[in-house]
Amino acid sequence: MNLSLMLLLLFLMTALIIVLAVKIMIDKKDFRKLESQAEIKNLKLKEQHGKIKELEDDLKSKLKKARNIHQRMLPDKLAEPADYFISDYYQPAEYIGGDYYNVFKIDHGALDSFFDQYLLYFFDVSGHGIDSTLLSIFVNDSIENYFKLRHSPGEKISTSKLMNYIDQRYQNEGFPDDYLVCLFIAVLDKKKSTLNYSSGGFQYPIYKLDQEEQIKEINIGGLPISAALGALPDSREEQTLNFEKNNTLMLSTDGLLEQSNGQQQYFQQLQGILKKYKFLPAPFLKDLIRSDFYKFTNDSPGKDDITFLLVERPAGEIINCIFDQENNNAEAAEIKEFLDQNLWSEHPLLQTFKDIITDLLKNPEFKLKIKALNKQQLLMFSLENLNDKTGWDSILNYYPDLISIAEKDLNRSQNGEADISFNKKEIYFSHTASNNRMYLMLIKEDDLN
Amino acid sequence: MLKESLKLLVENNKAVLKFEGEVIFDNSNQLKEEAKQMLSKNEGVNKLVIDLANVSYLDSSGVGLILSLFKFMRNKKGTLAVAAANEKIKRVFEVTKLQEIIPVYAGVEEAMEEEPV
Structure with a gap:
């Protein structure tokens, strides 16, 4: 190989190296440019995410406020x-x-x-x-x-x-x-x-x-x-x-x-519940429907x-009275007489029931509005503390065996209806959502449903 | 409900709007906007039949959507009817007496043949 050919090859290789070097530099520059563009886009994306999150939080906060307004509106x-x-x-x-x-x-x-x-x-x-x-x-x-x-x-x-x-x-x-x-x-x-x-x-x-x-x-x-x-x-x-x-x-x-629960609408189930448990007073029927619905x-x-x-x-005897320190003797006598009615005095839980009511009447902090219902199958007391809304906890702590249907995990019968047997061995309690009224119920006859 | 499941079939001055699935709170607003957009592109339509053959359920928002289309058609001196509703939906129109205001037909063809009052 002569010298001129070798020089030509050397020249070509040098040129190729220079071209490649330039290409690498350009690519690197492009890469940096792309990298920088990606970073900018990433930043913009983060910014957008931040804004969306802010809007979401704002919307949730407004919905929460509206929900509070709506809740406060309810009586x-x-x-x-x-x-x-x-x-x-x-x-x-x-x-x-x-x-x-x-x-x-x-x-x-x-x-x-x-x-x-x-x-x-x-x-x-x-x-x-x-x-x-x-x-x-x-x-x-x-x-x-x-x-x-x-x-x-x-x-x-x-x-x-x-x-x-x-x-x-x-x-x-x-x-x-x-x-x-x-x-x-x-x-x-x-x-x-x-x-x-x-x-x-x-x-x-x-x-x-x-x-x-x-x-x-x-x-x-x-x-x-x-x-x-x-x-x-x-x-x-x-x-x-x-x-x-x-x-x-x-x-x-x-x-x-x-x-719907995917198979049927609650509408189709409710009638059966109403038919089976219509003997329950309104507060307890409400609890039962609530439990049955959430089970559904x-x-x-x-x-x-x-x-x-x-x-x-309701049918049956109802007494209404407001019990406070000024009129306690007269009202207490009326309530006692109501509780002592001999029609069902042998009930196994009557004494406990009386104790709960008597304890409540003794509490000087309570100004109680009492409404008592005595009918053939059951006895119910509606108790409203006119001074305070939070007075029931002590009773529930002292009588932990009281049964709340609202908190009960209901069994179901074969046809899907709630299956709960109300019996003489329990005292049932319920309260309103705002907790200002409490209800106690005693069943007089077993196998009501 | 997917967008493509809302279909408008136009024939001269009559149109059939076909819904599918459930028409409820979750999709009623979007459906209303899309339906009105479709109808606005077909200004000559003066009789609209809502085909509910493939609708399983309407809640109160769904009823609201139909009422909104009823007003939309009335504003352009047109009429609206409902057709091919299942028994449950027919009962809604019957109980709420909406059928006294919006005619309910057994089938789309029957609804289309009826001349606007």
Whole structure:
């Protein structure tokens, strides 16, 4: 090989090395550039994630606040006529819902003794967001306004006209077309033993339980209140139900009844429960339905708010008294006499039951509102501490064997219904959600169900 | 419910809107927006039939969606009807008396043949 060829090869190799070196440098530069771009994108992504998290937290915080507002709106205590028991249950959906209910005594001023009436209502607004809470506030406000502005003491209350008033106000507010309000409004007239009601939008029935007869399913239905439909005056007629002794009404928004467990809706199971356990007083029937429902859903929270009310007009003897230090002798004697009724004095747990009540009566911090029910199958005491809401723990600590159906893991019969045997060997207790009322129950006859 | 399961079939001035699955709170808002968008692209439609043959369940938000489409059609001087609903959904329309305002037909063809009032 001659020298010139070798020089040419050397030159070519040097050139190749230089080209490769330049290429590597360029690639490295590109790589750094890409790396830097990736870092920038990463930073931007982190920033976006941060913003999304911030928005999520903000939304959750707003939903929490709205949920608190909604919870605070719900009545702490429902007005309860002396010879009735009213029990309520409310569990909001995952975020917040739009269910609401209330019972209050209608003010007839000086004519109160002629009109012993209570307004009872519940409603469900579609959706579960902040909007639904605001809509709930609006509907509730409309009902309260009606009684402040449109109702005069002594005047007959038409639930149909009240519906018209709410509908008209709703139309004036310009709510979106796809929102709707399902509403049930009733006047419980104690003098006439009737419940006059108007309803709109509910798909599911209410139930009338009669101890002597079959359960009656009442389709309340009616047109919902909606901006898409416009005002529909007088389309939701007033209906009348007789509400005699021994009757219980089960009222519910759709959430409880339409809940599915993948195989069936709770609606299909509830009737069996009501039929089997209709002898229970409202507070205990409420606990049983609650337990049965969560067993049905396998403890998962419902997609919708779960709201139901039980309004019971029991048969049997009822005494009502307020027990405080000023009148303790007279009231204590009445309660003692009530407890000593010889009809069932041989009950094995009567003494324990008496001890619990007597202990409560001795407590000077308690101003107790007592309502006692004595009927053929059972005895129940409703105890409300008018001074404090947290006074029951000491009783529960001192009598740990008291049975709560709400906390009981229910067995099921072959057809899927709750299977619990109420018996003479237990004292059952229940309390309201706000804990202001406690109930104690003693069963007099075994095998009631 | 997936987007592709919402279908609008247009024939002259009539249209069939077909839903599938459950129409509930979780999907009703999205379905409403999509349905209105589809209908806005077909301005000549003055009769809309909602085909519920493949809908198993409507909750109150689902009813709200139908009411919203009812108002949408009414605003453009059109009509809306519901067809092929299962027994459960028919019962909703019956109990809430919505069938007095929105006609409910056994089948889509029957609903399409009926002349708008």
